[in-house]
Amino acid sequence: MMFEERLESLRERIEGAVAATLVAEDGIRVASAQIEGGPDLEALAALLVARVRQLAEAQRGLDLGALRQFSLATDQFHVLAAGVGSGYYLLLVLRPGGNTGRARYELRRARLEFEGDLA
Numbered sequence: 001m002m003f004e005e006r007l008e009s010l011r012e013r014i015e016g017a018v019a020a021t022l023v024a025e026d027g028i029r030v031a032s033a034q035i036e037g038g039p040d041l042e043a044l045a046a047l048l049v050a051r052v053r054q055l056a057e058a059q060r061g062l063d064l065g066a067l068r069q070f071s072l073a074t075d076q077f078h079v080l081a082a083g084v085g086s087g088y089y090l091l092l093v094l095r096p097g098g099n100t101g102r103a104r105y106e107l108r109r110a111r112l113e114f115e116g117d118l119a
Contacts, residue, residue, distance in 0.1 A: 003031035003117075010110050011035075016098020018077070022114065023049050025087040038093055039077055048072065049089055052081050069107065071100075082107045085115045 007020040011033045019041055021032035027046035034041060048070075056067040070081045078094045080103055090110055092103050 003114075004033055006110070006113065007031055008033035010092070010106055013106055014092065014094065014099055014103045016094045016096075017092060017103065018095055019091070019093040020110075021045060021091045021093075022084070023089045023091060025049060025053065025089070030088070034093075041091075041093075044079065044093070045091060048079060048081055048091060052083075052089060056083070069104065078103075080104065080107055082111050084111050085118045088114070088118055090114060 003022055007022065011017045011020040018038040019032060019034035021034070021041050022030040023045040024030055027049045029041060029045050032041055052067065052070050055070060059067055066083070068082060072079045076096070078096065078098060078100060080092045080100070082090045084090050090107060092107055094100065094103055
């Protein structure tokens with residue numbers, strides 16, 4: 001299954017999800033699936049990946065283990081990010097009231113699927 005198809009399937013399984021994207025560690029989108037009315041994924045990916053990398057580096061000094069998921073909530077969207085293998089991130093974007101519990105679960109599952117392809 002191609003990345004776009006897998007991301008679209010992921011987005012469709014989560015109530016309130018407006019976008020799912022695979023991003024390289026430099027913030028460039030590799031593939032995405034988005035419905036109309038979602039955020040600017042280019043800008044969001046670049047901003048969020050930069051912050052996630054900063055958090056991952058800062059937490060290494062605290063000896064807490066690897067950063068697995070990061071969440072950001074705004075008035076318009078809830079964004080979940082997860083590291084995928086070495087150098088990639090999965091981002092899920094939900095509307096307020098979206099099913100964040102299901103999103104976290106599906107993000108963990110998708111991370112494992114993508115890691116196999118990106119290894």
